[in-house]
Structures are given as C-alpha cells and as structure tokens.
Amino acid sequence: MYHTYEETFGQHESLKRTFAYVIGQEDRLRAAFGGWAPQEIVFLGCGSSYWGALAAHVTMEAATGIKSYAVTSGDVVLNSEFYQQAYKKPLIIAPSRSGSTSETVRAINFLKEEYGCPVLTVVEYADSPLEALADVSLFLPWCNETGVCQTRSFNNLYMVSLLLAGIFGGDRGLIDEVDRYVNEAQAAIERTRPAIEAFVNAQANWTNAVALGSGSQFGIACEGALILIEVAQVPASYYMTLELRHGPMVMVGGDTAVFLFSGAKDASLRKLEEDLARDCGGKQAAVVALCDVAPFAGADVVFELGYPARSEIVALFGSYVMQGMAYYKAVKNGVNPDAPAGLSPWIRIGQN
Numbered sequence: 001m002y003h004t005y006e007e008t009f010g011q012h013e014s015l016k017r018t019f020a021y022v023i024g025q026e027d028r029l030r031a032a033f034g035g036w037a038p039q040e041i042v043f044l045g046c047g048s049s050y051w052g053a054l055a056a057h058v059t060m061e062a063a064t065g066i067k068s069y070a071v072t073s074g075d076v077v078l079n080s081e082f083y084q085q086a087y088k089k090p091l092i093i094a095p096s097r098s099g100s101t102s103e104t105v106r107a108i109n110f111l112k113e114e115y116g117c118p119v120l121t122v123v124e125y126a127d128s129p130l131e132a133l134a135d136v137s138l139f140l141p142w143c144n145e146t147g148v149c150q151t152r153s154f155n156n157l158y159m160v161s162l163l164l165a166g167i168f169g170g171d172r173g174l175i176d177e178v179d180r181y182v183n184e185a186q187a188a189i190e191r192t193r194p195a196i197e198a199f200v201n202a203q204a205n206w207t208n209a210v211a212l213g214s215g216s217q218f219g220i221a222c223e224g225a226l227i228l229i230e231v232a233q234v235p236a237s238y239y240m241t242l243e244l245r246h247g248p249m250v251m252v253g254g255d256t257a258v259f260l261f262s263g264a265k266d267a268s269l270r271k272l273e274e275d276l277a278r279d280c281g282g283k284q285a286a287v288v289a290l291c292d293v294a295p296f297a298g299a300d301v302v303f304e305l306g307y308p309a310r311s312e313i314v315a316l317f318g319s320y321v322m323q324g325m326a327y328y329k330a331v332k333n334g335v336n337p338d339a340p341a342g343l344s345p346w347i348r349i350g351q352n
Helices: 003-009 011-024 026-036 048-064 073-078 102-115 129-133 152-169 172-202 215-232 241-245 267-282 311-333
Strands: 040-045 067-072 090-096 119-123 136-139 208-213 236-240 256-261 286-291 301-304
Touching: 003 011, 003 311, 011 026, 011 152, 011 172, 026 136, 026 152, 040 048, 040 073, 040 102, 048 067, 048 090, 048 152, 048 215, 048 311, 067 073, 073 102, 090 102, 090 152, 102 119, 102 129, 119 129, 119 152, 129 136, 152 172, 152 215, 152 311, 172 301, 172 311, 208 215, 208 241, 215 236, 215 256, 215 311, 236 241, 241 267, 256 267, 256 311, 267 286, 286 311, 301 311
Parallel strands: 040 067, 040 090, 090 119, 119 136, 208 236, 208 256, 256 286, 286 301
Antiparallel strands: none
C-alpha cells in the first residue's frame, strides 16, 4: 500500500482536525484582520499553493468586498519593479506545505520591506522560515505527507483559505457549508473511491487529460491537472470551461479524459456546461463531471456531492476526486505515486 493511498482516501481525518483548529482561532483571526484593515489581500504561493490561491482569492474578494489577488512568488522575485507599486496597503496570505520554499520566502521579505505589510501564513512544518516571517501563523502538522506530491495537504490548505474568507467576511453560510462537507467527507470518499478506480480501469485508453473550471473552481481545476502530471505522469492541460472551444478543442479526442468542474446553479448556465461535455463526447473523449447534484447530461461518469452546495465545496470535493484519479492512474501505469522521478517536496533555489 502506498502512502499516497492513505493520504488521499483518508484525508477526511485531517480535514476535521483542521476545521476544529481554525474555528478555535476565529476570534484571534477576526481581531487581527480588523486591526490590519487591508486595502488589498494578496495570496502568494508556488506550484500547488499558487493554484489553491488562484481559487481562494475569488472567494475572499466575494466574501470581504476587498480586492484580492493571487500571485506566484516567482513572479515577485523576477518582476520586483512591478510589485514595488502594485498595492497600497496589502495583507499577504501565504499557504505553504513546507513553509520553506525559497521563492516565497524571498517574495515575502521583499513585500514586507516595500509595504511594511502584515503576513498570515499557513504551514505544516515546525520552525519554518515562513512562520518566522508571519504576524499570524496557522500551524497544521497533521496535514503533511510522506508522499512527495500534495494531496491531503493541498485540500487542507485550500479549506483554510475558505474558512479565512468566511471569518474575515462574516460569511457564516460559507463556514457552515465547509463544516457540512468535513463531516460528510468520509462517507463521500467511501462512496466514490470504487467508482474512481473503476473509471481508471474501464477507460484505459486515455493518455492525456483536460481539466476545466470557472470562477472559484478554475484554480482547483488547474491543480487537478497538475496532480495528474505529477503523480501519474499523464500530460494534462487546463482551461476556463468555455474557453476549450476557442482553439484547444482540436486536441480533444479518443485518447483524452475531460474533467469538468461544474459550478453553475442556473439551469441555462448548467446547459452550457453540459453542451460542452456533449461536444467532447462527440470527439470520443471520456468525460467526467464533478458537480453538486446529478444528473449532468453529456458526461460518461458523474461524481456528485449529493446535495446543493457552493462551487467552492464542489471544488474541494472535486480536488479529492482528481487526486484519486491520479493515484489509480499512476498504479495502473506502473508509476510510484509516492515518489515521482525528479520531484522534491519543495524547491530551494539561490539564497533564501
């Protein structure tokens, strides 16, 4: 049994612990945010942390009404002149599994020097450089993994970002929906794990993948593509959902699995997603829909939460499904999901 199996299909335990921990910090976090009174909120990260940030900043802006951004740490390092004048009074939020990625450490040092801004970090390893730079740090040691690639750690970090949006924006509905997902996650995993394995075994001919999402789901779709690349070594791409028709559709065919994150609640908008799924099926692609409630016309397989939920909750659920797909595809392809060749848990370049 690979470590990645337990870290993917047993992640409900860490989610419960993280939820309780963050809610226990709610008063402290709300007070800190009120004292900071930021004019912008900037999520900063590399790799998986960035893709989670790309999703989280959409939710944060909607919840707080404060302009929010997702920025790669490497861009701050390489284009520092732009970031000298990009913001007025930012709050930096840096979710990071290791807390040691050198690009993020350098980027935060630069932004603190330029703006004197507060920094909130979310890390999983003790005594990390990011924790030392933070005004407030959330520490989640139970989320880190033996496997090189992020599975449960990614979903925990993303969930924390959702909870921060709910706390800072006073959105109890969002917090309650996260709470429900966490409490039902074990049942959802037990229900869907066999179907994930069955899809990988039944649709054996897909050798590349496309992940699609919009709004708050786009960053999670990007991460879904990344986990297939990293864990299973399957070439994968990602697009805003309806953008697939604007050129990339030429690459969709019988060797393609299309994973479509559905966030549409209006029936007419859901139909646009379903029509795209039909178009992909018409090109002989295997289409997987990730949604809150079935049916989803045009998909070969539907993974549903089973109840109406916000797009962010569907994204959290869909992220787990993509991790499961990557695990079983890796095993089927004879790839070690715990230690893909050439990858490290985090990157150190130059000097911190």
